[in-house]
Amino acid sequence: xxxxxxxxxxxxxxxxxxxxxxxxxSFTVNKGEVxxxxxxxxxxxSTVINILITLLHLQxxxxxxxxxxxxxxPSLIRNSIGIVFQxxxxxxxxxxxxxxxxxxxxxxxxxxxxxxxIEELLKIVxxxxxxxxxxxxLSGGMxxxxxxxxxxxxxxxxxxxxxxxxxxDPQTRIRIWDYIRRVNKEGTTIFLxxxxxxxxxxxxxxxxxxxxxxxxxxxxxxxxxxxxGSDIIYLDTxxxxxxxxxxxxxxxxxxxxxxxxxVNAVTSIDGTRCLPQVFxxxxxxxxxxxxxxxxxxxxxxxxxxxxxxxxxxxxxxxAHHPHMRRGR
Amino acid sequence: MSLEFITIFWRDMLRFxxxxxxxxxxxxxxAIWMAFFGVAMSSSFTRFGTYAPxxxxxxxxxYLTFMAAGVIAMTSMFTSLFGGMSLxxxxxxxxxxxxxxxxxxxxxLILGIGLSGVVKAWIQSLIILSFGLIIGVNFFQxxxxxxxxxxxxxxxxxxxxxxxxxxFLSAAIALRQESHExxxxxxxxxxxxxxxxxNALYPIxxxxxxxxxxxxxxxLTYLVTGIRSFAxxxxxxxxxxxxxxxxxxxxxxxxxxxxxxxxxxxxxLYSVQRVTIT
Numbered sequence: 001x002x003x004x005x006x007x008x009x010x011x012x013x014x015x016x017x018x019x020x021x022x023x024x025x026s027f028t029v030n031k032g033e034v035x036x037x038x039x040x041x042x043x044x045x046s047t048v049i050n051i052l053i054t055l056l057h058l059q060x061x062x063x064x065x066x067x068x069x070x071x072x073x074p075s076l077i078r079n080s081i082g083i084v085f086q087x088x089x090x091x092x093x094x095x096x097x098x099x100x101x102x103x104x105x106x107x108x109x110x111x112x113x114x115x116x117x118i119e120e121l122l123k124i125v126x127x128x129x130x131x132x133x134x135x136x137x138l139s140g141g142m143x144x145x146x147x148x149x150x151x152x153x154x155x156x157x158x159x160x161x162x163x164x165x166x167x168x169d170p171q172t173r174i175r176i177w178d179y180i181r182r183v184n185k186e187g188t189t190i191f192l193x194x195x196x197x198x199x200x201x202x203x204x205x206x207x208x209x210x211x212x213x214x215x216x217x218x219x220x221x222x223x224x225x226x227x228x229g230s231d232i233i234y235l236d237t238x239x240x241x242x243x244x245x246x247x248x249x250x251x252x253x254x255x256x257x258x259x260x261x262x263v264n265a266v267t268s269i270d271g272t273r274c275l276p277q278v279f280x281x282x283x284x285x286x287x288x289x290x291x292x293x294x295x296x297x298x299x300x301x302x303x304x305x306x307x308x309x310x311x312x313x314x315x316x317x318x319a320h321h322p323h324m325r326r327g328r
Numbered sequence: 329m330s331l332e333f334i335t336i337f338w339r340d341m342l343r344f345x346x347x348x349x350x351x352x353x354x355x356x357x358x359a360i361w362m363a364f365f366g367v368a369m370s371s372s373f374t375r376f377g378t379y380a381p382x383x384x385x386x387x388x389x390x391y392l393t394f395m396a397a398g399v400i401a402m403t404s405m406f407t408s409l410f411g412g413m414s415l416x417x418x419x420x421x422x423x424x425x426x427x428x429x430x431x432x433x434x435x436x437l438i439l440g441i442g443l444s445g446v447v448k449a450w451i452q453s454l455i456i457l458s459f460g461l462i463i464g465v466n467f468f469q470x471x472x473x474x475x476x477x478x479x480x481x482x483x484x485x486x487x488x489x490x491x492x493x494x495x496f497l498s499a500a501i502a503l504r505q506e507s508h509e510x511x512x513x514x515x516x517x518x519x520x521x522x523x524x525x526x527n528a529l530y531p532i533x534x535x536x537x538x539x540x541x542x543x544x545x546x547x548l549t550y551l552v553t554g555i556r557s558f559a560x561x562x563x564x565x566x567x568x569x570x571x572x573x574x575x576x577x578x579x580x581x582x583x584x585x586x587x588x589x590x591x592x593x594x595x596x597l598y599s600v601q602r603v604t605i606t
Contacts, residue, residue: 078430
């Protein structure tokens with residue numbers, strides 16, 4: 001463990017019966033960064049998080065969190081981390097204030113300090129006016145904000161956010177991103193999982209992608225996007241199959257992928273130079289182009305490229321990401 | 329000493345007070361037992377009583393007075409057996425993750441729920457006592473104020489140890505169950521035989537040997553004995569049977585309940601250490 005690392009995972013393995021949920025993964029999270037942990041549903045993300053937050057026993061591997069060995073001193077770790085769980089964990093019959101109060105007492109924060117922190121945090125997440133209201137009467141966004149405030153109550157060194165903006169409207173998501181950035185700026189390391197690639201792209205200092213219990217690739221968002229080549233050319237023509245086969249052998253094109261309504265070609269050179277050459281090639285072969293588009297790879301592209309499939313989201317979430325459905 | 333179990337207790341009581349329907353029904357139910365079952369049965373039993381006159385110098389008590397102690401005991405048992413239910417809710421709705429991921433020792437989860445079970449049983453017992461006295465239960469006959477205070481404290485001690493034991497048992501069940509239906513089934517299966525093989529509603533002295541042996545291992549019997557000795561006295565006559573409690577017997581009853589509570593505490597502790605929620 002280096003001086004900068006705050007979470008260190010070495011050769012972590014975890015089985016549920018015969019199922020190997022985590023298959024020997026290693027990674028580190030540096031102090032002060034926002035580390036995003038991405039992967040399709042069932043990739044092993046939750047298992048890793050549950051081990052890191054001490055809800056699952058370590059079966060095999062070496063894990064340190066906030067400088068403490070997970071097997072030797074789980075309670076020291078518990079005191080150093082804050083958690084916002086994937087599914088809502090709020091007692092619907094307690095008020096906003098009581099939910100915070102309950103949490104503060106669980107962590108044995110002294111009374112006066114507890115009151116000050118609750119006041120301060122409710123102000124930050126703009127729930128001061130709702131403090132006497134039972135959580136069941138709050139909107140989904142308010143509940144999530146309350147959970148984030150609660151996770152911060154113990155002034156944790158690391159805040160675990162397991163899909164913090166799932167099911168929230170764009171305005172609320174942007175607001176929550178602001179809180180996350182603010183908290184991170186004040187020195188809290190963030191461990192984030194999300195199914196929203198734009199979220200990971202926006203917030204992360206570094207990203208690790210996990211699938212089938214293994215880390216597939218790790219790096220900054222820019223590094224990951226650069227691994228895909230420079231640019232992506234999208235073409236829709238009167239003969240997409242022939243276009244694809246022509247492009248596959250074309251110099252300057254790195255790889256080609258058939259889409260439902262067109263062809264995606266990843267360039268190995270600057271796309272703005274490559275595009276005119278592609279136009280020439282197609283017109284030489286008398287292929288008529290209906291539409292064309294040139295874009296930089298997004299985190300969605302990175303994710304799909306490395307996990308070989310689209311993210312397996314809950315169906316209700318799909319509406320936010322129409323472009324994610326394309327490559328299926 | 330850390331006091332996080334008070335936090336668990338505080339939340340459980342908040343919920344108890346907040347669920348109006350639960351609160352009101354749990355307070356009314358024992359009163360209804362007393363008012364209907366008690367009055368109805370005593371009107372029949374009092375007639376039998378005339379065929380078996382009490383020996384001279386021994387206080388004869390009516391059925392309503394006899395069964396009032398049983399109603400307190402029964403109510404304590406039912407309330408406590410449902411006391412662990414909130415753990416099952418916390419488990420199935422995932423709320424327990426917040427507690428399990430906190431630095432609070434897991435023992436406190438059990439202790440907090442146990443304390444809340446005790447307080448609920450105390451509240452109910454005091455209500456039954458007051459209501460009983462109003463409808464004519466002959467408790468605390470001829471006692472002066474200090475004696476009355478001792479009697480009430482004695483009853484609360486017995487009820488406290490007993491409901492602590494049963495709440496721990498309930499917690500142990502809740503931590504192992506996955507569904508509320510399953511838990512309901514287990515509670516019903518446990519409470520019926522316990523209730524009917526105890527001395528809550530009738531004497532066990534005339535039981536067949538097998539039932540008598542079961543009654544001997546029934547915590548409810550010891551609770552009822554404890555309550556009667558404090559509420560009625562150590563020497564009385566009911567159902568043609570002369571009851572004479574020595575202080576040794578009372579201590580034995582208390583000891584049996586303490587032992588029972590220690591056993592169920594271990595069960596609950598074992599269950600809470602093993603529970604995983606992800």
